[in-house]
Amino acid sequence: MGTRTAQKALKGIAQDAIISGGGMIGLTLGCGLAACGLKVAVIDTAKPETQMARAFDGRASAIAYASAKMLKAIGVWKHVKKYVQSIEEIHVSDEGSSLFVHFGESDAGNKPMGYMLENRHTRIALAKRQKELTNLDLYAPDRIESHATGPDEVTVILKSGKKLAAPLLISAEGRDSPLREQAGISLNAWAYKQTGIVATIEHELPHLGIAYEKFFPEGPFAILPLTGNRSSLVWSTREEFAPVIMALTDRAFEVEAAKKVGDFLGKVRVTGPRWSFPLSFMLAERATDERLALIGDAAHGMHPIAGQGLNMGFRDVAALVEVLVKAKRAGEDLGSAVVLERYERWRRTDNVALGAITDALTRLFSTGIKPVKALRDVGLGLVQKSPPAKKFFISHARGTFGKLPSLLKGEKPL
Amino acid sequence: MAPVKKTRLGGNPKAPSVDPKEIENFSALAETWWDPAGPFRPLHKLNPTRLAFIRGQIENHFGPGQDSIVPFKGLKVLDIGCGGGLLCEPMTRLGAAVTGIDASEKNIQIAALHAKQSKLTITYRAIAGEDLAKTAARFDVILNMEVLEHVADIASFLKSCRTLLKKDGCMLFSTINRTPKAYALAILGAEYILGWLPRGTHSYQKFIKPSELDRYLRQAGFEIAELKGFIYDPVSASWKVGRNCAVNYAGLAVPE
Numbered sequence: 001m002g003t004r005t006a007q008k009a010l011k012g013i014a015q016d017a018i019i020s021g022g023g024m025i026g027l028t029l030g031c032g033l034a035a036c037g038l039k040v041a042v043i044d045t046a047k048p049e050t051q052m053a054r055a056f057d058g059r060a061s062a063i064a065y066a067s068a069k070m071l072k073a074i075g076v077w078k079h080v081k082k083y084v085q086s087i088e089e090i091h092v093s094d095e096g097s098s099l100f101v102h103f104g105e106s107d108a109g110n111k112p113m114g115y116m117l118e119n120r121h122t123r124i125a126l127a128k129r130q131k132e133l134t135n136l137d138l139y140a141p142d143r144i145e146s147h148a149t150g151p152d153e154v155t156v157i158l159k160s161g162k163k164l165a166a167p168l169l170i171s172a173e174g175r176d177s178p179l180r181e182q183a184g185i186s187l188n189a190w191a192y193k194q195t196g197i198v199a200t201i202e203h204e205l206p207h208l209g210i211a212y213e214k215f216f217p218e219g220p221f222a223i224l225p226l227t228g229n230r231s232s233l234v235w236s237t238r239e240e241f242a243p244v245i246m247a248l249t250d251r252a253f254e255v256e257a258a259k260k261v262g263d264f265l266g267k268v269r270v271t272g273p274r275w276s277f278p279l280s281f282m283l284a285e286r287a288t289d290e291r292l293a294l295i296g297d298a299a300h301g302m303h304p305i306a307g308q309g310l311n312m313g314f315r316d317v318a319a320l321v322e323v324l325v326k327a328k329r330a331g332e333d334l335g336s337a338v339v340l341e342r343y344e345r346w347r348r349t350d351n352v353a354l355g356a357i358t359d360a361l362t363r364l365f366s367t368g369i370k371p372v373k374a375l376r377d378v379g380l381g382l383v384q385k386s387p388p389a390k391k392f393f394i395s396h397a398r399g400t401f402g403k404l405p406s407l408l409k410g411e412k413p414l
Numbered sequence: 415m416a417p418v419k420k421t422r423l424g425g426n427p428k429a430p431s432v433d434p435k436e437i438e439n440f441s442a443l444a445e446t447w448w449d450p451a452g453p454f455r456p457l458h459k460l461n462p463t464r465l466a467f468i469r470g471q472i473e474n475h476f477g478p479g480q481d482s483i484v485p486f487k488g489l490k491v492l493d494i495g496c497g498g499g500l501l502c503e504p505m506t507r508l509g510a511a512v513t514g515i516d517a518s519e520k521n522i523q524i525a526a527l528h529a530k531q532s533k534l535t536i537t538y539r540a541i542a543g544e545d546l547a548k549t550a551a552r553f554d555v556i557l558n559m560e561v562l563e564h565v566a567d568i569a570s571f572l573k574s575c576r577t578l579l580k581k582d583g584c585m586l587f588s589t590i591n592r593t594p595k596a597y598a599l600a601i602l603g604a605e606y607i608l609g610w611l612p613r614g615t616h617s618y619q620k621f622i623k624p625s626e627l628d629r630y631l632r633q634a635g636f637e638i639a640e641l642k643g644f645i646y647d648p649v650s651a652s653w654k655v656g657r658n659c660a661v662n663y664a665g666l667a668v669p670e
Contacts, residue, residue, distance in 0.1 A: 037483055151531040328483065330465035331504030333532065338450040338458045345651075403650075 012155050012165030015041045015137075016334060017324065019170045020179055022140055023051070024061075024119065025296030025313040026172030027126040028076065032321040034136035035074040036412055038328060041164050042130070043156075044140035052124050058275050059198050060224060060232035061122070062087070062211075063115045065398035067314040069410035075132070079125030085227045086112035088209035095216045113398055116211075116224050116232065139164075144179075154291045154335065168335035170293045170320070175282065177298035183289040189282035189301075194219045195242035197235040199257065199274045200226065204266025207231055214260075219279075221260050231265070233257060236279060246276050287316075288344045291335035295320060299347070318405035319346045322413040346403070429542030431571035432517045436564045439614060440497065441520035447498020448528055456610045457500060457560070463644060463653035464559060464664065465504050468586050471640060471666045472555060475584045484509030492553040492578060494543050495561035499525035499536065506534045510555070513537040515546055547574035554583045559664070562589040562627070563620045572634035581669055585636065588644065588664035592621035596661045599646075624659055636667040 017033060019026050022044030030042040050056055063071070063084075071077040090113055130136050139158060147156045147169060154169045171179040207225040214221045219236030226232055235257070237245060248256065250270065258268040280301060287299045296313035320343050327339045406413040446452035472486065479485025487509035493502050496514030498521060506512045506529075514536055516522050522540040529536045539546070556579050565571045579585055590600050597618050604610040622630075628638055644662035645654050655664075 152533055326462065326466070330462055330469065331507035332462065332465065333503070333507075336450070338461070341450070342462075 012157075012163035013041070015039050015164055015166040016328065017041075017168045017170055018043065018154065018156055018164050018166045019172055020144055021172035021174060021177075021296075021298070022046075022048075022138060023172060023174060023296075024122055024126065024310065025317060026170075027123075027130060027138075028071070028074070028314065029170065029172060029295060029317045029320060030136050030138075031076055031126060031129045031133060032070070032074045032317055032407060033324060034133040036321060036325040037135070038324065039135045041137045041139060041166070043142055043144060043158065044138070045143045047141045048127055048138065052120060052127065054120060055273070057119045057123070058200065058273055060116050060118045060200070060226060061310045062224065063117050063122075064311040064314075065112060065114050066404065066408040067311050068115055070314060070318050070407040073407050073410050073412055074129070076125050076129045079128045080117055080121050083117060083121040083227060085116045085225045086209055087114045087116060087211045087225060088112060090211045090213065092213045093215070095214055112209075113211075116226055118226065118232075147179075149291050152333070166335070167333055168291055168293065168324070168340075170295060171298045172295050174297045175301055177294065179292060180284060180294055180298055183292055185289060185294070186285045187282050188285065189280060191239075191278060191280040193239050194236050194279040195239045195276050196279050197233075197237065197242060197245055197274055197276045199233045199235070199253075200230060200271050201233055201257065201261070201265075202228075202230050202269045202271050203261075204229070204268075205264070207265065216260075223261060223265075230271070233261070235260065239278065242276055246274060286344065287347055288340040290337075293320060293340060293343060315405075315408065316347055318407040319343060321407055322405040325413045346405075429517075429544040429570075430567040431544060431565045431574075432542050433564065433566040436566075437518045439612075440516075440564075441518045443612065444498065444518065444520040444524045447500065447521070447524055453612050454498070454500070456604065457497075459651070460644065460653050460662075461500055461504075463655060464588060465501070467642070467644075467655055467664060468501075468505075468557065468559075469508070471586055472584065475639075475666065475668070476554075479509070481509075486510035489554045490552075491555045491557065492546075492551075493557040493559075494575070495558070495564065496525060496538070497521050499528055499538070501557055501559060502536050502538075503529060503532055503534055505557075506536050513539065513551070513553070515539050515541050515543065517542050543571055543578065544574040547577040551578065552580050553578055554580055556583070556585040558585055558587040560588055562587060562622055563616060565620075568622070568630050569633060572630050572636070576635045576669065579669060583669070584639070585667045586664070587627075587667060588662065589627070590616065590621045590662055591660055592618065592623050592626075593660050596621055599661050624663060631667050632670070635670050637670050639666045639668050641665040 016038040017040050019030050019040065019042045022042045026042055026044070030040045033040045068077065130138050139160070139162065143159045145157045145159050147154055153165050153167050156164045156169065158164070169179065171177045173179060206229055209225050211225060212223040218238045218241065221236065222234040224232045224234065245253065245256065253274065254268070254270045257270055261268055282301045284294055284299045287294045295316040299316065300312060301309065323339060323343045323346070324334055327334050332339055443453050447454055450458045469485070473479065479487065481487070485508055486505065489510045491505050491510040491512045493505070493512060493514045496502050496516050499514055502512045502514040502525065514525055516525070517540070519540040522538045526538045529538070556575055558575065562568060575585060590596050601616055601618060605613045605615060624641060631638060641659060642664055643656050643658040643660070644664055645656045645658055647654055
């Protein structure tokens, strides 16, 4: 046996949890755990400034009402407040039909359905919050060179040579999570043969906080309100059309986009670049392994049809924070199977159910087949006239359905 | 670091509280204490609920700790019938100096081995409460969780608990009520129908009504300061603390 110092040198810097991936979900989890008193390390391969640059991510995301409550509770919201546009109403329509469903504030108890926020501002806010939290360390740019799972902890060696140890390792690495692959967790995945194109527009007339979702046979088209007279477009189209649309000149793209938008916003101008990404659905076969938990896109990805991808990630965060903080306060081993099982159980039903609903919606609304279209128009008409059905969709849009972790109610789990 | 203290009193002590049949039962299962899917699964399920209860009660009694992560710094805790150490390890992480005792030598070996794996310093001894009471060891907190229903002579056992407890200390207890509902759930349900627990884990005659426990505690010099039910919710498959003490119940006893 070596000397005491030799042993100490081998020991990693002790943490309560190590999070691989410092994107929107990874850093939110880090901030959540740290705000509740846990000691956390987040590792990311990218330089922090890269993530915040305008060119890195031009997308905007819907932040459900419940997700916003969590961001408030963990001290992130104060940094984004002035960039947030509230969604007062949602208007769903089927192209070529006069029927539509309208969800308004009166259906949601006079509170907003949610908010629109450009991802860049969320990333900047998280970085600010990370610096405020003394028990949240960010290792970036850095990467996990190797990790070893022992009976009581996971030891992680970083490319920089630093060594960390914690009872639990969490992958917030996104869709292609290396930790998930190394753990041998398989995926159920399929592609929709659709591509999402995202762009920001400026328009002459105010959007009045209304979000529009229009269904076209080649995929849904969403106009989501941003601050000022600006909106974010999410244009889903068949994958073979996407390269053509992406290759259009700015002027031609603007003309096509304006046609899709319609004339209710007045003159439309596209600002900034376009982004495209393939749309697919995937669900990891399980969200935990030995001393490992998956969150966000590492565990599941879904069609942005209902604007729920990021919010499902936030729900993972809220559930995992609650499970870990309660376990910490009870003196339990945070990476033990009994603790991780609580997280797996909590998230499983939620993710499978919402994944299935969005998948069904996508298929239902992405077809031009006449009888299907006729049926779904009947369905839209029924939803519009049925308060319980509206309530169901609203609670999903606002993220207030199911058994809620405390953070989604705006409280810290204590 | 020496997590295990070897003691001359090891082995199966013949103290009045120790039931040899019970020791045999638990020793046979000792290897599986830390398997969350094994025979002690119900105890793993109950653990977060009883740990939260224990923490709340100790904080009520002594006032909240300064550090919410290690609130029990400076407290000497004795866990009687510690089994594989399912309570000793969390209490140690919360900052307490923990001694775990069990009448089964096998349990103590498993507990000590696991503590070593977890890199936690816990004093484990295979000794009966009565025998420990003859030593100078005294504690701020005694944990008597899921133990009373396995004890042979409750009066003698609680008397030694009183001796082991400091004057301003407190004792947590939990056990099973002797009601038809408890028989149906804890024995028929848990052992025979659902197979959660090995058959013979519990015997109905040893279940204790709260009124009987109250009498035993008074005789031993305690009074009950808190009494709550541990209630299983089959829908969420988890335990809750509530008012209904018809099956599992728990409480806090303090020296009179």
